[in-house]
Amino acid sequence: MEIKKTSLNKLHQSNNAKFVEFAGYEMPIQYSKGIIEEHKFTRSHSGIFDVSHMGQLFIHGDETLTEELEKIFPLDLKNLKQNCSKYSFLMNEDAGIYDDLIITKIEEGYLIILNAACKDKDFEILSNLLGSKFKMNLDNNRSLIAIQGPKSVEILNSIINGVDQLNFMTGNWFVSDNQKLFVTRSGYTGEDGFEISISNDKVEKFVENLIKKGAQLIGLGARDTLRLEAGLCLYGHELDINKTPVEANLRWAISKSRLSNGGFIGSKKIMNQMQDGASQIRVGIKPEGRLIAREKTKIFDDTDTQIGEITSGTFGPSVNGPIAMGYVNKEFSKVDTKILLEVRGKKHPANVCALPFYKKNYVKGVN
Amino acid sequence: MSEVKFSKEHEWITLEGDVATIGITKHATEMLGDIVFAELPEKGSNVEKDGTAGVVESTKAASDVYTPVSGEVVDTNQAIVDDPSKINEDPEGSAWFFKLKMKDQSEMDSLMNKEEYDKFAKESAS
Numbered sequence: 471m472e473i474k475k476t477s478l479n480k481l482h483q484s485n486n487a488k489f490v491e492f493a494g495y496e497m498p499i500q501y502s503k504g505i506i507e508e509h510k511f512t513r514s515h516s517g518i519f520d521v522s523h524m525g526q527l528f529i530h531g532d533e534t535l536t537e538e539l540e541k542i543f544p545l546d547l548k549n550l551k552q553n554c555s556k557y558s559f560l561m562n563e564d565a566g567i568y569d570d571l572i573i574t575k576i577e578e579g580y581l582i583i584l585n586a587a588c589k590d591k592d593f594e595i596l597s598n599l600l601g602s603k604f605k606m607n608l609d610n611n612r613s614l615i616a617i618q619g620p621k622s623v624e625i626l627n628s629i630i631n632g633v634d635q636l637n638f639m640t641g642n643w644f645v646s647d648n649q650k651l652f653v654t655r656s657g658y659t660g661e662d663g664f665e666i667s668i669s670n671d672k673v674e675k676f677v678e679n680l681i682k683k684g685a686q687l688i689g690l691g692a693r694d695t696l697r698l699e700a701g702l703c704l705y706g707h708e709l710d711i712n713k714t715p716v717e718a719n720l721r722w723a724i725s726k727s728r729l730s731n732g733g734f735i736g737s738k739k740i741m742n743q744m745q746d747g748a749s750q751i752r753v754g755i756k757p758e759g760r761l762i763a764r765e766k767t768k769i770f771d772d773t774d775t776q777i778g779e780i781t782s783g784t785f786g787p788s789v790n791g792p793i794a795m796g797y798v799n800k801e802f803s804k805v806d807t808k809i810l811l812e813v814r815g816k817k818h819p820a821n822v823c824a825l826p827f828y829k830k831n832y833v834k835g836v837n
Numbered sequence: 838m839s840e841v842k843f844s845k846e847h848e849w850i851t852l853e854g855d856v857a858t859i860g861i862t863k864h865a866t867e868m869l870g871d872i873v874f875a876e877l878p879e880k881g882s883n884v885e886k887d888g889t890a891g892v893v894e895s896t897k898a899a900s901d902v903y904t905p906v907s908g909e910v911v912d913t914n915q916a917i918v919d920d921p922s923k924i925n926e927d928p929e930g931s932a933w934f935f936k937l938k939m940k941d942q943s944e945m946d947s948l949m950n951k952e953e954y955d956k957f958a959k960e961s962a963s
Contacts (some may be wrong), residue, residue, distance in 0.1 A: 762873065
């Protein structure tokens with residue numbers, strides 16, 4: 471299959487991007503300054519991320535659509551206000567996660583942002599569940615740009631006036647350069663920021679404008695270190711079809727009002743696990759010293775029994791040390807529990823720790 | 838001190854008497870990106886030509902460091918373990934990895950000189 475390119479591919483090239491293949495797309499892993507500089511620039515200024523490979527699924531419909539989606543997602547969508555977003559999951563009957571996603575109620579229905587590697591399968595699953603009653607469009611004509619970091623609000627507001635009035639996890643349509651953009655105040659770095667849905671033919675000029683105002687392009691490498699410091703899950707690593715939201719320690723994302731009656735796919739398993747607890751739980755892990763424990767590193771207790779596995783591990787530039795996330799048996803999930811990580815045949819000490827590794831700077835409310 | 842020689846695994850080596858100093862090349866650090874972890878062989882241990890003799894990790898991945906010659910490890914550079922970013926800053930100078938007491942100096946013969954290595958690095962990168 472031919473590798474796909476986003477509408478910003480030429481701009482990435484002219485900014486000396488190093489490319490990797492990610493979910494069938496040629497994506498920039500880093501630019502000339504490197505991952506650590508890009509990471510730190512995002513935390514102190516403003517980073518631009520091309521996330522156009524992600525799926526933008528528009529589903530049009532009225533209250534019937536809300537009712538149908540409540541049979542799928544563990545969310546109180548009836549009480550979700552227009553232009554408000556929620557983090558959620560597409561699950562199977564065993565509460566295994568097909569994908570994690572952001573769903574926003576818009577005037578016409580819903581907008582769901584899906585992971586690149588999962589979007590086509592998600593579309594198929596949702597089409598089967600919803601039938602042909604609603605208009606569904608996995609929109610390939612729109613790009614998706616994230617702008618993240620403390621200076622982002624000022625920079626973006628100078629181009630799209632009014633975005634500074636958005637609260638965290640809300641969005642709206644704006645008009646800029648004679649076209650409609652959908653902007654949400656959200657992101658995946660632990661910083662204040664926005665995601666902008668914009669048509670493919672306008673995106674290059676738009677991003678060039680952001681760069682002129684002082685923001686810089688940031689690759690997927692820094693996106694990974696930023697999200698890991700923020701304690702956020704990445705599909706295919708922390709989350710997959712064999713993990714449930716309860717095991718992933720994402721109970722907060724399940725609406726309380728949906729837990730008493732269930733009625734969504736996977737609700738039985740979720741309700742059982744909420745009551746009895748899951749046998750394995752996602753935790754934060756800090757190796758002692760500078761050792762980096764990568765994905766698939768085995769976790770042991772002091773009696774040489776394997777008690778879990780690392781799902782993501784790297785060096786955290788803002789933490790200035792190694793960080794990781796992984797799953798451990800629940801009796802080892804308490805903060806400050808001593809564990810051992812097997813790296814290159816030797817066991818190294820580490821501690822279970824609280825998430826996030828790096829404190830968030832999200833804007834809760836601006837009014 | 839001898840002429841600097843290079844291996845296909847992107848290590849450089851110089852010889853002074855029978856003690857070789859070994860590190861990774863600038864080209865290697867450019868391919869690896871920001872180095873955030875370094876592990877060196879133990880002092881007093883013996884390493885074999887083309888065997889692993891350490892590890893470097895970037896933000897992205899771990900890579901083995903090989904030794905281009907055999908010998909006994911007589912010194913290691915603790916400064917790069919304490920601050921691995923030094924490897925990116927001065928890979929072919931102060932950020933050497935380890936020193937070996939060589940057994941068989943003829944092992945140097947099969948290694949590349951600067952000109953040959955630059956050509957090799959350019960070809961292997963493209």
